[in-house]
Amino acid sequence: MQIIVVGCGKVGSRFAQMMSEEGHDIVVVDNNNENFKLLDQNFRGLKVLGVPIDEDVLKQAGIESADGLAALTPDDNINMMACQIAKEIFKVPRIFARIQDPIREQVFYQFGVHTVCPTNMAVQEFRALMMGECSTTACYIDNNIIDFEYQRVRESDIGKKLSDLSVPKDSMILGLIKDGELHFNQPSLKLGIDDEIVIVNKL
Missing domain, CATH: 3.40.50.720 (NAD(P)-binding Rossmann-like Domain)
Known part of the structure; x- marks a missing residue:
């Protein structure tokens, strides 16, 4: 190019x-x-x-x-x-x-x-660090910045289904990482110990 x-x-x-x-x-x-x-x-x-x-x-x-x-x-x-x-x-x-x-x-x-906008991206990263979350580098889709965030399953959520969880308005649950393998979001998918929830945020 x-x-x-x-x-x-x-x-x-x-x-x-x-x-x-x-x-x-x-x-x-x-x-x-x-x-x-x-x-x-x-x-x-x-x-x-x-x-x-x-x-x-x-x-x-x-x-x-x-x-x-x-x-x-x-x-x-x-x-x-x-x-x-x-x-x-x-x-x-x-x-x-x-x-x-x-x-x-x-x-x-x-x-x-x-x-x-580096300001928006930095704010999201600072929030992730403060909340003990791990956030990857954001990516760019059309005119939107999309951030992929990983959250370890809380003890109180073990055994629940992904569909039982709620996320903010501009976010959605992409799937669940079990034993190093990504499983895309399915209503019947249950949360286990050491699983990580993959969340997509529109910044």
Whole structure:
């Protein structure tokens, strides 16, 4: 894939490096030449110095033939504008943005821009740690962040059926792990000692 990465900070540089190592054609755009130093010396992609919401700069980065654009600057406004330009003017097929402010997530959604909000993800992880739960890395489906959470069966629930358990509104029980094997949710599935319940949460 030909991918443009807007922003070469800590997140942008690591994402660009990873995608480049996987064999994709990467172009990184940033208005600060110093930020390019965050890329490894073996980075095989291209670097374009300039304002990432300038159409001429984006053309120089190859946006007219790009398969995707990731707006990863620490500025939500810059990310929004870069995504709008990519989507509405250059018709880039895959676009997503990093956002800092969870309140703005709906605004991005209205423009059809996929988002990843580190704030929301961190809050969910902190909650899991505080409650003694183990949560995996979240994944991204359409415009939703989905988190898979594991909960060890409580002693008071042993012998109950999965259908007897309740979960919050934006969650559902995916299944049960017994002896290291995942069993998808069935009404008759009973909870045993050392079993783990797999819960899917929409963040």
